[in-house]
Amino acid sequence: xxxxxxxxxxxxxxxxxxxxxxxxxxxxxxxxxxxxxxxxxxxxxxxxxxxxxxxxxxxxxxxxxxxxxxxxxxxxxxxxxxxxxxxxxxxxxxxxxxxxxxxxxxxxxxxxxxxxxxxxxxxxxxxxxxxxxxxxxxxxxxxxxxxxxxxxxxxxxxxxxxxxxxxxxxxxxxxxxxxxxxxxxxxxxxxxx
Amino acid sequence: xxxxxxxxxxxxxxxxxxxxxxxxxxxxxxxxxxxxxxxxxxxxxxxxxxxxxxxxxxxxxxxxxxxxxxxxxxxxxxxxxxxxxxxxxxxxxxxxxxxxxxxxxxxxxxxxxxxxxxxxxxxxxxxxxxxxxxxxxxxxxxxxxxxxxxxxxxxxxxxxxxxxxxxxxxxxxxxxxxxxxxxxxxxxxxxxxxxxxxxxxxxxxxxxxxxxxxxxxxxxxxxxxxxxxxxxxxxxxxxxxxxxxxxxxxxxxxxxxxxxxxxxxxxxxxxxxxxxxxxxxxxxxxxxxxxxxxxxxxxxxxxxxxxxxxxxxxxxxxxxxxxxxxxxxxxxxxxxxxxxxxxxxxxxxxxxxxxxxxxxxxxxxxxxxxxxxxxxxxxxxxxxxxxxxxxxxxxxxxxxxxxxxxxxxxxxxxxxxxxxxxxxxxxxxxxxxxxxxxxxxxxxxxxxxxxxxxxxxxxxxxxxxxxxxxxxxxxxxxxxxxxxxxxxxxxxxxxxxxxxxxxxxxxxxxxxxxxxxxxxxxxxxxxxxxxxxxxxxxxxxxxxxxxxxxxxxxxxxxxxxxxxxxxxxxxxxxxxxxxxxxxxxxxxxxxx
Numbered sequence: 001x002x003x004x005x006x007x008x009x010x011x012x013x014x015x016x017x018x019x020x021x022x023x024x025x026x027x028x029x030x031x032x033x034x035x036x037x038x039x040x041x042x043x044x045x046x047x048x049x050x051x052x053x054x055x056x057x058x059x060x061x062x063x064x065x066x067x068x069x070x071x072x073x074x075x076x077x078x079x080x081x082x083x084x085x086x087x088x089x090x091x092x093x094x095x096x097x098x099x100x101x102x103x104x105x106x107x108x109x110x111x112x113x114x115x116x117x118x119x120x121x122x123x124x125x126x127x128x129x130x131x132x133x134x135x136x137x138x139x140x141x142x143x144x145x146x147x148x149x150x151x152x153x154x155x156x157x158x159x160x161x162x163x164x165x166x167x168x169x170x171x172x173x174x175x176x177x178x179x180x181x182x183x184x185x186x187x188x189x190x191x192x193x
Numbered sequence: 194x195x196x197x198x199x200x201x202x203x204x205x206x207x208x209x210x211x212x213x214x215x216x217x218x219x220x221x222x223x224x225x226x227x228x229x230x231x232x233x234x235x236x237x238x239x240x241x242x243x244x245x246x247x248x249x250x251x252x253x254x255x256x257x258x259x260x261x262x263x264x265x266x267x268x269x270x271x272x273x274x275x276x277x278x279x280x281x282x283x284x285x286x287x288x289x290x291x292x293x294x295x296x297x298x299x300x301x302x303x304x305x306x307x308x309x310x311x312x313x314x315x316x317x318x319x320x321x322x323x324x325x326x327x328x329x330x331x332x333x334x335x336x337x338x339x340x341x342x343x344x345x346x347x348x349x350x351x352x353x354x355x356x357x358x359x360x361x362x363x364x365x366x367x368x369x370x371x372x373x374x375x376x377x378x379x380x381x382x383x384x385x386x387x388x389x390x391x392x393x394x395x396x397x398x399x400x401x402x403x404x405x406x407x408x409x410x411x412x413x414x415x416x417x418x419x420x421x422x423x424x425x426x427x428x429x430x431x432x433x434x435x436x437x438x439x440x441x442x443x444x445x446x447x448x449x450x451x452x453x454x455x456x457x458x459x460x461x462x463x464x465x466x467x468x469x470x471x472x473x474x475x476x477x478x479x480x481x482x483x484x485x486x487x488x489x490x491x492x493x494x495x496x497x498x499x500x501x502x503x504x505x506x507x508x509x510x511x512x513x514x515x516x517x518x519x520x521x522x523x524x525x526x527x528x529x530x531x532x533x534x535x536x537x538x539x540x541x542x543x544x545x546x547x548x549x550x551x552x553x554x555x556x557x558x559x560x561x562x563x564x565x566x567x568x569x570x571x572x573x574x575x576x577x578x579x580x581x582x583x584x585x586x587x588x589x590x591x592x593x594x595x596x597x598x599x600x601x602x603x604x605x606x607x608x609x610x611x612x613x614x615x616x617x618x619x620x621x622x623x624x625x626x627x628x629x630x631x632x633x634x635x636x637x638x639x640x641x642x643x644x645x646x647x648x649x650x651x652x653x654x655x656x657x658x659x660x661x662x663x664x665x666x667x668x669x670x671x672x673x674x675x676x677x678x679x680x681x682x683x684x685x686x687x688x689x690x691x692x693x694x695x696x697x698x699x700x701x702x703x704x705x706x707x708x709x710x711x712x713x714x715x716x717x718x719x720x721x722x723x724x725x726x727x728x729x730x731x732x733x734x735x736x737x738x739x740x741x742x743x744x745x746x747x748x749x750x751x752x753x754x755x756x757x758x759x760x761x762x763x764x765x766x767x768x769x770x771x772x773x774x775x776x777x778x779x780x781x782x783x784x785x
Contacts, residue, residue, distance in 0.1 A: 037259075038300075041259060041301075042301070045298070045301055045303055045312065046695075046696075048312050049303075049312070049314070049695075049696050050696060052204050052312070052314060053204065053314065053696060053698065055691075055696055061676075061678075061680075062606075062608065062676075065674070065676040065677070065678075066604070066606070066674060068760060069674040069675075069760045069761070070604075071757070072756070072757035072758075072759075072760035072761045073672070073760070073761045075757045075761075076757055076758055076761040077761075090750070090752070092395065092749075092750045092751045092752050093389060093393070093744070093751055093752055093753050094389070094476040094751065096395075096476065096477070096478075098395070098478060098749040098750060101398075102397035102398060102399070102478065102480065102749060104397060104478070104480050106480060106482060109482065109483060109486040110486065117397045117399055117480040117482065118397065118398060118399065118400060119399075119400055120399040120400060120480070120482050120485070121399040121400030121401060121402055121485065122400050124485065124486060124489065128489060128490075
């Protein structure tokens with residue numbers, strides 16, 4: 001709606017500029033007032049419909065939420081408030097303390113060897129023959145991207161990508177340090193030949 | 194009084210409009226041929242001929258800004274007066290016998306009551322305008338789909354089952370007594386913390402697996418998913434027994450050990466085992482080793498000791514549950530209809546994508562399933578470095594107002610990101626689409642909207658930024674404000690289409706005739722996955738909202754935190770559940 005007003009005002013500006021070459025001042029002011037009235041009625045008509053049909057959004061709720069978030073950020077940033085003490089190495093709500101590396105012992109599901117919980121993932125990586133030693137990084141990135149596109153993607157008959165803000169899997173990645181292949185851009189099929 | 198239909202108020206018609214509708218059989222039938230749509234997809238106007246210049250019958254002027262056509266006799270009068278008092282339109286209404294009070298604004302196609310001097314609204318008139326606008330945009334293209342006629346009787350039909358309180362009868366009570374086991378009574382597992390919510394339990398970090406622990410904590414407390422597994426809808430003993438039967442047949446055919454191992458992997462069974470352990474009342478941290486082993490077998494490309502992306506794990510895990518359940522049921526592979534497995538029943542929604550030709554207004558629509566919504570952060574306004582996201586480079590937005598979509602200038606909000614997601618985006622000149630009506634490639638407008646909301650909405654914030662000039666990537670550490678209660682109705686397909694057609698009273702795509710659908714668009718936040726650190730190394734933490742109290746799940750450590758810490762956190766994934774599925778805090782300490 002604001003865009004409409006700005007657009008019409010710009011149009012009005014050019015209209016006045018173009019008509020300014022004439023010396024006919026009464027006709028100019030007549031058209032000016034008529035156009036201004038038309039703009040005002042346009043906006044009033046739209047606002048009237050929104051108000052009568054109850055379509056205005058909950059602006060008060062939004063402002064309340066924004067205020068709460070602003071207060072929360074101020075309170076958390078204040079160092080005098082002792083909100084949380086470091087997070088780790090403290091007693092949790094069950095009264096338990098935990099070591100930095102989990103020390104529960106269980107048998108590996110692949111080879112049956114006893115392993116500590118905190119070291120299970122690196123052990124399983126070698127045990128299953130997967131991971132950085134067994135595979136190249138480019139294979140992993142391209143397989144991940146291929147895996148994502150083969151599942152529930154747009155049908156070949158569709159002429160455009162379903163996501164307007166969609167980017168490839170490598171761009172959605174976080175805490176994954178393959179900066180070499182992060183710049184890869186796979187075609188979404190948005191262009192039709 | 195006015196009744197609420199689809200979030201829209203049906204206003205009480207003024208007595209003149211009601212009288213007019215009573216006397217005329219089909220009041221607005223003659224207007225169908227006179228409605229003209231300004232090029233392409235513009236506003237509706239009223240003209241007898243496309244080139245007609247309407248004039249006032251009293252003063253003969255065509256320039257006045259407001260001309261009204263009487264719906265009874267089609268005479269046109271303007272709003273100006275000769276200085277005496279009544280305008281020409283009002284004078285016409287007063288001089289004629291009753292039935293001439295209702296007029297139509299010629300340039301705006303709005304009903305106007307000349308006696309009340311106010312705009313009035315009618316469902317049938319708005320339907321005629323929308324039908325004319327739809328016909329104009331699909332002229333020559335595909336025949337327009339049959340638009341459902343809005344019948345007031347259908348508005349009261351309900352599509353969902355009414356709630357009825359249930360108490361077990363004798364047979365059901367016997368079934369409960371014999372086939373169920375209490376989770377934890379006074380004599381069974383010793384619950385050291387009986388006042389804390391059930392299901393709160395730390396997850397051990399098995400080595401760079403905080404991404405898995407954070408998502409698992411959120412899924413363990415997703416209300417529909419938790420209800421599904423805790424009520425034994427997927428029993429791992431029955432599933433294993435059935436799978437063993439399949440494995441015997443497979444073993445005879447191939448005899449491979451690897452096939453034997455992989456056939457017994459079921460992510461849903463491991464989820465069932467995890468739910469049993471976490472909700473057992475034991476509060477010692479749980480090691481999800483079996484789940485990690487099964488998941489690494491399913492997603493071999495992600496089976497690595499490196500730190501992974503939580504969102505990628507979420508997608509992969511739901512994919513694994515979907516595939517395994519599909520195999521078990523021996524059903525045909527129906528992709529994304531939302532009824533195949535519990536993962537899609539809970540998280541699956543439908544996105545609608547409209548592509549509109551800017552030359553002729555022809556609109557092509559596509560529907561696609563989605564199990565989460567990935568949102569871009571709004572472009573940085575206050576920062577000195579002008580770095581845009583990769584997907585923003587593809588859109589040439591000529592609207593300067595769209596950048597200022599949040600209330601506080603400079604603060605990104607989730608609702609601002611959703612507005613940006615559902616905003617009409619003009620595709621660049623290098624992405625012209627082939628218009629079936631123009632038969633040439635044209636510039637187009639593309640707009641996303643949500644056709645069907647899932648039971649649980651997962652929003653993923655893309656905190657990944659790629660600078661094409663410097664060929665490097667970095668993480669976006671900007672704060673994003675997110676509400677604890679979220680109304681998704683502004684982003685539904687019905688709302689987006691209604692705004693496109695000028696907020697007319699009409700059942701648009703996705704408008705359910707049930708009045709209680711208003712509740713389905715209200716969502717409550719129950720889990721937030723946050724990330725701290727860099728792009729290649731960091732830490733994930735989950736905040737859970739149970740009985741309106743926030744708990745921080747940091748791998749094995751579960752602590753109680755204040756609400757302000759969650760509001761100030763740097764959110765990466767947010768889980769919202771529909772309000773009717775969310776259990777508020779009550780006087781009794783219910784384990785929600």
